[in-house]
Amino acid sequence: MRRSPLFTLPLALLLAVTACSGEETGGGDAGREAAGQEGGDVPAEALRAAEGFVASLQAADGEAGCALMDEAARKALADAHGAADCAAAFPPYAESLQNGEGVETGETAMSTDLGGDTSIVTVTLVHPEEDPGSLELRQDSDGQWVATRLPGVSLGGA
Template sequence: MRRTLLCAALPLFLALTACSGGDEAPDGEAVEEAAQGDGQEGTEPSEEDAAEATDAARTVAEGFVAALIAGDGELACTFADESAQAAIVGQGDDGQDCVEAFPDYVAGLPGAEEIEVGEITVNTDLNGEALVANVEMVHPEETLGSLEVREVSDDEWRATRLPGTTLGGA
């Protein structure tokens, strides 16, 4: 399916650049970049911004993992934004809040005590405005996915998507 989308997108890109009023054809590098883009990420942040985002994401991820290991729902929920908390609530019974639903969330994860923070990648959202960090959650026997961390306000970072849940955030 991806190949079909790329094949369909390339003629459109060429047609749009040909109609742009310029006399020059697009260079091969520009065509290749357009064909390879998957629309899932924004622009690449500066090295300084990426380093700050990586540090903040690591702090959130390590805190969240420590809360998982300790079974501390109150602490874990402080690391999650509203949508991620709603995803945790979705794992529990009706009427529970994040803290009450946390044990059900943990029960759905394989061996929470073995989860570790892995590689962190930083990019921006589709608009290129907000930094987004994806933290690989490592487990020796299972593929857990990643913890997504975003800056929700100045110098305040929260998990917006959690492993083991359906989409729980932005």
């Protein structure tokens, strides 16, 4: 028996929402502490994306790291390292950040773009011996949180 796309789409959306709702930063004091800020909550999905990015740095895994970036960030990374694509540029990028060794996610902040239309999560990356910088994440058209700005990589005026 063949299912109608009208049936499978709502089911897929329900499963996606259910799968992503496991951990949340909540609205109470503990949620604000977990988010590293006072005020609005940082979505758990954004924090997981940042942690995934750090894990990809530690593994120098270009496929995983680039999957967590938007197109502009992938292009900027490839251009910055003179590589054909993001996956080829990622291992030297990870090496420039000591292969992510000792890098952890730190303080987070939730804001919006200048128009107030797009939510932005900024995650400070911390390291015991240096300041790697911050990772900026936004939701893509599919609602997934992706890195739009990387520590140490210029987007060329973006």
